Amino acid sequence: METVETGETPTRLSRRRERRKAEIVRVAISLLATSGYQGMGLDDVADGADIAKPTLYHYFSSKDELVSAALETLSNNVLNRLIAVLDDAPGDAHRDRLRALVNEQIRIMTEEYPEVGTIFAWQTSWPDMHDEARKSMRRRHDAVFRQVVVAGLEAGELDCANIDVALQCLHGIINNASIWLSQMKDSEQTLTTQRDLVSAVMRIFTTEHS
Amino acid sequence: METVETGETPTRLSRRRERRKAEIVRVAISLLATSGYQGMGLDDVADGADIAKPTLYHYFSSKDELVSAALETLSNNVLNRLIAVLDDAPGDAHRDRLRALVNEQIRIMTEEYPEVGTIFAWQTSWPDMHDEARKSMRRRHDAVFRQVVVAGLEAGELDCANIDVALQCLHGIINNASIWLSQMKDSEQTLTTQRDLVSAVMRIFTTEHS
Amino acid sequence: METVETGETPTRLSRRRERRKAEIVRVAISLLATSGYQGMGLDDVADGADIAKPTLYHYFSSKDELVSAALETLSNNVLNRLIAVLDDAPGDAHRDRLRALVNEQIRIMTEEYPEVGTIFAWQTSWPDMHDEARKSMRRRHDAVFRQVVVAGLEAGELDCANIDVALQCLHGIINNASIWLSQMKDSEQTLTTQRDLVSAVMRIFTTEHS
Amino acid sequence: METVETGETPTRLSRRRERRKAEIVRVAISLLATSGYQGMGLDDVADGADIAKPTLYHYFSSKDELVSAALETLSNNVLNRLIAVLDDAPGDAHRDRLRALVNEQIRIMTEEYPEVGTIFAWQTSWPDMHDEARKSMRRRHDAVFRQVVVAGLEAGELDCANIDVALQCLHGIINNASIWLSQMKDSEQTLTTQRDLVSAVMRIFTTEHS
DNA sequence: CATGAATGAGGCTTCATTCAT
DNA sequence: GATGAATGAAGCCTCATTCAT
Numbered sequence: 001m002e003t004v005e006t007g008e009t010p011t012r013l014s015r016r017r018e019r020r021k022a023e024i025v026r027v028a029i030s031l032l033a034t035s036g037y038q039g040m041g042l043d044d045v046a047d048g049a050d051i052a053k054p055t056l057y058h059y060f061s062s063k064d065e066l067v068s069a070a071l072e073t074l075s076n077n078v079l080n081r082l083i084a085v086l087d088d089a090p091g092d093a094h095r096d097r098l099r100a101l102v103n104e105q106i107r108i109m110t111e112e113y114p115e116v117g118t119i120f121a122w123q124t125s126w127p128d129m130h131d132e133a134r135k136s137m138r139r140r141h142d143a144v145f146r147q148v149v150v151a152g153l154e155a156g157e158l159d160c161a162n163i164d165v166a167l168q169c170l171h172g173i174i175n176n177a178s179i180w181l182s183q184m185k186d187s188e189q190t191l192t193t194q195r196d197l198v199s200a201v202m203r204i205f206t207t208e209h210s
Numbered sequence: 211m212e213t214v215e216t217g218e219t220p221t222r223l224s225r226r227r228e229r230r231k232a233e234i235v236r237v238a239i240s241l242l243a244t245s246g247y248q249g250m251g252l253d254d255v256a257d258g259a260d261i262a263k264p265t266l267y268h269y270f271s272s273k274d275e276l277v278s279a280a281l282e283t284l285s286n287n288v289l290n291r292l293i294a295v296l297d298d299a300p301g302d303a304h305r306d307r308l309r310a311l312v313n314e315q316i317r318i319m320t321e322e323y324p325e326v327g328t329i330f331a332w333q334t335s336w337p338d339m340h341d342e343a344r345k346s347m348r349r350r351h352d353a354v355f356r357q358v359v360v361a362g363l364e365a366g367e368l369d370c371a372n373i374d375v376a377l378q379c380l381h382g383i384i385n386n387a388s389i390w391l392s393q394m395k396d397s398e399q400t401l402t403t404q405r406d407l408v409s410a411v412m413r414i415f416t417t418e419h420s
Numbered sequence: 421m422e423t424v425e426t427g428e429t430p431t432r433l434s435r436r437r438e439r440r441k442a443e444i445v446r447v448a449i450s451l452l453a454t455s456g457y458q459g460m461g462l463d464d465v466a467d468g469a470d471i472a473k474p475t476l477y478h479y480f481s482s483k484d485e486l487v488s489a490a491l492e493t494l495s496n497n498v499l500n501r502l503i504a505v506l507d508d509a510p511g512d513a514h515r516d517r518l519r520a521l522v523n524e525q526i527r528i529m530t531e532e533y534p535e536v537g538t539i540f541a542w543q544t545s546w547p548d549m550h551d552e553a554r555k556s557m558r559r560r561h562d563a564v565f566r567q568v569v570v571a572g573l574e575a576g577e578l579d580c581a582n583i584d585v586a587l588q589c590l591h592g593i594i595n596n597a598s599i600w601l602s603q604m605k606d607s608e609q610t611l612t613t614q615r616d617l618v619s620a621v622m623r624i625f626t627t628e629h630s
Numbered sequence: 631m632e633t634v635e636t637g638e639t640p641t642r643l644s645r646r647r648e649r650r651k652a653e654i655v656r657v658a659i660s661l662l663a664t665s666g667y668q669g670m671g672l673d674d675v676a677d678g679a680d681i682a683k684p685t686l687y688h689y690f691s692s693k694d695e696l697v698s699a700a701l702e703t704l705s706n707n708v709l710n711r712l713i714a715v716l717d718d719a720p721g722d723a724h725r726d727r728l729r730a731l732v733n734e735q736i737r738i739m740t741e742e743y744p745e746v747g748t749i750f751a752w753q754t755s756w757p758d759m760h761d762e763a764r765k766s767m768r769r770r771h772d773a774v775f776r777q778v779v780v781a782g783l784e785a786g787e788l789d790c791a792n793i794d795v796a797l798q799c800l801h802g803i804i805n806n807a808s809i810w811l812s813q814m815k816d817s818e819q820t821l822t823t824q825r826d827l828v829s830a831v832m833r834i835f836t837t838e839h840s
Numbered sequence: 841c842a843t844g845a846a847t848g849a850g851g852c853t854t855c856a857t858t859c860a861t
Numbered sequence: 862g863a864t865g866a867a868t869g870a871a872g873c874c875t876c877a878t879t880c881a882t
Contacts, residue, residue: 034335037246054843057879062878125244161409165410169387173379204414230866252853264853459755541806582826585823589807589831613795620792684846688844688846843881848876
């Protein structure tokens with residue numbers, strides 16, 4: 001949950017370094033989401049993290065390394081929350097587990113990372129060097145959902161003609177919904193919309209509807 | 211093929227100017243889609259149109275004016291194709307008309323504008339100046355689909371709990387699918403996938419499935 | 421009074437060419453005065469003369485040639501008017517002739533060329549190539565005044581310690597007054613000020629004052 | 631020697647910053663005078679200050695901000711020197727004080743700022759943004775001279791028909807003389823000319839001459 | 841460790857000038 | 862002769878990055 005490469009110096013007061021790093025990454029994720037790769041200026045990152053621009057280079061050797069760290073952190077946080085949902089309800093019906101996953105994903109996007117969809121969208125305009133990281137994220141993210149869908153299909157609880165297409169639809173809906181939902185002012189309406197959204201997604205995977 | 215602002219001088223070889231303008235806009239649309247607003251450099255536009263950079267200023271007085279023209283051309287082309295589909299089959303069942311719309315939209319995105327989804331996506335990082343154009347495009351685009359869905363709901367042919375949510379899902383699926391589909395190599399698989407995609411979308415609007 | 425290099429083709433309907441040239445030069449003089457050498461864009465000149473920019477090159481082979489023509493026309497017009505004043509009153513007292521010269525110069529600057537002072541001011545920022553023309557203009561201009569002053573000094577009508585210094589003062593006063601006067605709104609005040617200005621200049625050349 | 635905005639951090643080697651800033655401003659003043667606003671290129675400023683062009687932006691956020699600083703520095707330096715002259719001889723006769731002022735102004739223009747006249751001349755072609763600064767400079771500059779002249783008129787030591795006209799003449803003479811004088815090679819002649827110049831100016835304000 | 845200073849590369853835009861029609 | 866089209870050079874400004882303190 002901290003950063004990945006810990007382990008060398010178990011614990012020391014260089015924890016401060018990790019805290020700073022995490023703060024910088026947090027700002028970077030936010031800027032990446034709102035402004036895109038080209039729009040994220042190191043000036044803005046430094047401002048947001050309350051440090052001077054050259055100080056960034058004590059933590060990340062280049063803009064692209066910072067971006068990589070941001071992508072990785074973002075991936076891990078999202079995946080961890082999704083996996084936690086599955087762990088919390090290991091015995092549920094597959095249909096309910098899928099519903100829970102979708103619901104959690106939507107909550108992540110409205111509450112914590114309103115912008116994550118724009119980062120991992122298929123979209124290009126990112127340097128090639130990050131393609132692998134973004135593809136990997138999408139793959140791992142897809143695997144979480146796919147595993148539940150496959151089990152549901154085998155158990156006869158779910159039903160869709162083409163699982164690849166169905167999962168693409170799922171990702172499309174979720175990515176698109178992220179910013180749309182986070183722009184709603186009325187919080188009650190937001191909740192209602194979220195519920196309807198989950199239902200709409202479930203339609204893609206089920207024949208009879210609740 | 212559809213340049214705007216024609217009609218003033220139906221004259222002769224100033225057609226060349228319009229052709230050049232259209233070519234520049236074409237390159238701009240492509241770059242906007244692949245690289246985003248910030249990533250679209252006038253150098254690249256000029257290169258793509260085989261002219262020198264300052265020559266761009268004979269046709270567009272600034273980068274933003276070129277971008278505006280690109281957005282407008284893109285909007286008009288897409289909307290015209292969708293409307294043409296509706297006009298071609300005015301008497302069909304609403305369900306079939308919706309299916310035709312979705313199908314056409316997907317074809318637009320795979321054949322002509324593989325990237326249109328990324329331009330009109332909710333995403334930010336565009337100068338405020340273009341917000342209105344992008345919102346307007348989404349609004350008009352949504353209206354085409356909504357009108358068919360509303361008619362279908364009233365006729366009892368379609369059925370969805372929340373029309374706003376359903377349409378958002380539709381747009382999300384389509385936007386997301388655009389680049390995904392255009393990256394497929396095998397053209398037969400592409401066709402199959404398109405068909406499955408349309409079916410998946412239709413699930414959101416219908417209770418019994420064909 | 422037309423342009424200088426006439427004489428080859430005595431008269432023809434290529435008079436049109438000369439008229440165009442004169443119009444262009446007129447616009448150029450105005451822009452040179454209000455915007456300076458760097459500020460005078462050929463776009464503006466073409467606009468002001470109601471022709472297209474490349475058409476300028478049919479009349480002047482470069483910006484600098486146009487500028488040269490402008491300087492020459494300006495010089496000639498001003499000098500011609502000053503000489504005409506002297507010719508009109510050949511027998512007057514030298515003091516009165518000087519007063520008439522100063523008065524005419526001020527009228528030129530307020531009525532016809534409000535900006536001429538800024539062009540021939542000592543100021544630099546002009547390409548070297550025009551230095552000679554500007555120096556020559558100043559020399560010829562100075563000669564007109566100097567000739568009267570010298571005659572006045574010899575006749576004992578005028579009196580100044582250093583004729584070079586006195587003439588420099590005269591030019592400085594006149595150049596500076598040009599834009600100052602032309603900014604006055606009240607035309608009666610303008611007249612009064614002009615009269616006082618002439619008196620002030622005369623003080624430099626006379627011991628007893630009228 | 632007089633940098634503005636000191637006092638905040640009376641600290642140590644951030645003095646270097648102020649020195650650099652002053653150096654840049656010095657170069658800018660010189661270029662503004664010799665080349666005008668449009669002629670002053672940031673390339674030249676950077677060359678003159680022996681730094682790279684982007685480095686300028688560490689000190690001034692735009693060309694216009696640099697120009698503003700240059701105008702302000704120039705104004706302050708000139709006014710301070712003039713006021714110092716008045717302070718040095720507070721008890722002198724008004725006529726002598728005026729003579730001292732004129733003398734000092736001429737020395738400023740020949741020794742330190744040969745070009746100041748061309749910057750604050752009435753001339754246009756400057757962006758509107760600097761109009762206020764230039765007008766303000768002329769106003770404050772005029773006030774210094776006017777105050778002495780008014781006192782001299784009231785005391786009966788000076789005499790001129792129209793004080794506004796007389797002061798305009800003074801400024802015109804001084805501005806015009808600046809570059810003229812600074813082009814003289816022979817330093818003895820320069821001194822003689824300066825003295826004669828002061829005498830000529832004094833004629834405008836006095837009836838009997840020394 | 842932290843930062844002010846510095847900069848090469850690149851981005852948008854303007855301008856005087858040439859070329860083809 | 863007149864003009865729309867085209868462009869190389871230059872101008873102002875930004876940004877990721879390095880260096881010295």
